[in-house]
Amino acid sequence: MNSRYTTSQESTMYQALLDENKLLADENNALKEEVQRLRACLAQAEGLEQTTGKIDPDYKQVETTYSEREKQLMFDLDAMTRLYKISILFVREGDLEPVLVEIVDAAIAISGADFGNIQLLDPESSELKIVASRGFPKWWLDFWNSVSVGKGTCGTALGRKERVIVEDVEQSPIFVGTPALEIQLKAGIRAVQSTTIVSRSGKPLGMFSTQYKKPHKPGKDTLQMLDLLALSAADIIERASI
DSSP states (O other): OOHHHHHHHHHHHHHHHHHHHHHHHHHHHHHHHHHHHHHHHHHHHHHHHHHHOOOOTTHHHHHHHHHHHHHHHHHHHHHHHHHHHHHHHHHHHOOHHHHHHHHHHHHHHHHTOSEEEEEEEOTTTOOEEEEEEESOOHHHHHHTSEEOTTSHHHHHHHHHTSOEEESOTTTOTTTTTSHHHHHHHHTTOOEEEEEEEEOTTSOEEEEEEEEESSOOOOOHHHHHHHHHHHHHHHHHHHHHTO
C-alpha cells in the first residue's frame, strides 16, 4: 500500500475518532446536566412536602416517574461513558487487544447480559474467530472458536449481514435440532443477540454477541447503544488493520 495513502487514511480515521469522542463527551455532559436537574426537582418537591406537612396526591406518581427517568439516564450515561473510554483507550495506546476486551465488557453492561464475546472475520477462511470473551468455559470457546455462515446466531447474522436476536434458544429454528443447542444449554445460555461489526464502507469486520441465562429480548434503547458500540468497534478495528 502506498505510504502516502496510508498516512492520509490514518489521519482521516484518527480525526473521525476524535470527532466521535467529542460527540460522546458532549452527550455525557448533557446527560449529567439532566440528571442534576432531575435530582433538583425531586429535592424541591420533597422540601415542599416537609415544609407544608402535606402530601401532594400527585407527588408519589411524580416521584416514581422521576425515579424511572433517572434510572434510564444513569444507564445512558454509563453506556456513553464506556463508549468514550473505548475510543480514548485506542487513541492513547494504539493497542487492539485491551480494546476488544473493553468492547465485550461494554456490550455486556449495555445489554444487561451474563456473557459476551467478540469475533473477527478471518479474510482467508471467511470464518468468525473469537478474539475476546467473558464468562465462558473453555469447551464452549472451543466449540464456537471458528464459525462459518449459518452456524448459530453469529453465523446467521454473518450470512444475513444484520443483527440477529434469539429470545429463547430452545424455541429457535437456528438451534433446535443442532449440536449447538446442547452446547448453549450446558453453558446456561437461553438467549443470544449477535450484532455485526461493519466498516463505514460496508466491509464486514466481525461480530460481538451477548448471551443471557434467561429468555430475553433487548429493548430499543439497548439496541441503539449496541449500534453505537458496533460503529466505534468498526472504526477501531479498521484503523488497527492499516
